Amino acid sequence: MRAAVIDETGCPDVLHLADVRLPLRINSEVLVQIAGAGVNPLDAKTRGGRGVSAAIESFPYILGQDFSGVVVETPYEAFHLKVGDEVYGMLSAPRGQGSYAEYAAVPSMQVCRKPARLSMIEAAAVPVAALTAWGMVVDVAKAHEGQRILIHAGAGGVGHFAVQFAAYFGAHVIATSSGRNSSWLRELGAAEVIDYTSKRFEDEVSRVDVVIDLIGNATDDTGTRSLQTLRPGGLLINAPTGSWPTVVADAKALGLRATTYTVSPDASTLTIITRLINSGDVHVHVDEVFELSDAAEAHRRLEEGHTRGKLVIAVSEQP
Template sequence: MRAVVFDAPGGPDVLHEASLEVPSPVLSEVLVRVVAAGVNPIDAKTRGGSGVFSALSLPATPGFDFSGVVVRAPYETHPFPPGTPVFGMAAFPRTGGTYAEYAVVPSLSLARRPASLSHVEAAGVPLAALTAWGLVVETAHAHEGQRMLIHAGAGGVGHFAVQLAAYFGAHVTTTGSARNAAWLRDLGASVVIDRESTRFEDVVGEVDVVIDLVGEASDRTGSRSLSVLRRGGLYVIVPSGSWPGYADAAAAAGLRATHYKVIPDGDALATVARLLESGSIRVFVDRVFDLADAAAAHAELERGHTRGKLVLRVSDD
């Protein structure tokens, strides 16, 4: 099968095509033919030598999420028989990633692809939407009247987080660029703060929850966020490596704090699928690259101006 691999950590140019054996599923795993694969910041971090690099055996095929078609199921009456259009997350880095024509996937990490979405659109959903679900629904418990600040609302995780928080009734404030302001309001944000011209702490007021998708490495976003939380409020950071001392800083300010890592839960993904089918939330794919152009996709991702998601087209539908 065609796949994209890297033999050593480095910049986007270390990614190259290779011919690999089709993987074989074991026990409850499903073999899927990958039609499209999502491109995520964790992919670029791992390729660069951080992220989940320490768990890899090189050469490695990156990629966590996908949309495709089941080729082989564990048994005849399995919920996802051969021919079923599915989307979900592979067990990368324990197994090969999704920048390949075939991948083995745990059954519990799958859901049926929403019929209203193409494979390219669906491939942009799993990791980003499940991260947003875990942040907004399972951790912050978004509800009517809650005041939530979401940093980087226009990104892959961010654009789902804004929509889910608004769907569950929270008053959403988000930071982003001026070019994305109208789009973010259309997604459900009540207030959009231009991060390039306005210090969010000067205008946001007091909030109950901060979801920080930026971290301390960029303009001290994390520590500045603590100043806008009410006493006892919740600070949730995703890039926790950028601020090892976040928990102590929050505790000293009388705040709760946690980091978050995505859980590849097929049941939660099926709920997300129903929200997508109903039009309650939507995915935005900014650009689509062919599998052979994975290096260009990573270079684009690392420029930091992506609206929504980047996706690789791996094979024909």
């Protein structure tokens, strides 16, 4: 099969097309013909030698966690997914090969039917970002009516889902973004949008219950400045790996709470998200689509920043 692989870590140009062995489906795995693969920051960090690159056991290696596609093999005849079903999910890369390939063997607990109202490309943009947002906003923050939640990078992949989930559960959502995304974020459910290019968010908002921190201190000490916006005992949830190593201690010193967050590839939660998408309560935005042969360009685009929603690699045409 064709795949976009790396033979070593490095700049985006290390990504290239190669012919690799078709994955062998074993035990409870489902073999999926991949239609689309989402592009995530962790993919780029790992390709560059950071992220989870230390767990790559051998090269050539296939990056990618998000996928959409069609089932071509199932574990057994009475399995709930059938050959021909359109599915999506999240792989556990680099514990095995990723989704920038024409086929993937997927653990059965990490795949479910895709939303009927989404195309394959749109569906490929959902799993990692939506599951991350759900975990932070619903599982940890327990979003509810009357709660004030500040969401950084609200227009990004995780951010635009976080805004929608928080608003769906009744929270008062305050999002930060560039000015060009203000109207769009209000359409998604944000009650307030702060243009970080012209205002310091800590001067505009105070006494929030929760901060969904999708930046950390990687840019302009966003994480540390966010602590100023929390009410006493408020909670900050930080997702980007390594973006703020002292987050818990820094918050505790001010009488605040903080935790990091790591997403799990849980198909049962993704099934709930599927229902919200099919009902029209949650939407996904795909900013740009790349061919598999242009995976390096997709990574360059991601690293430029300012992506609205998600980038997707179109892997193969479906019958």
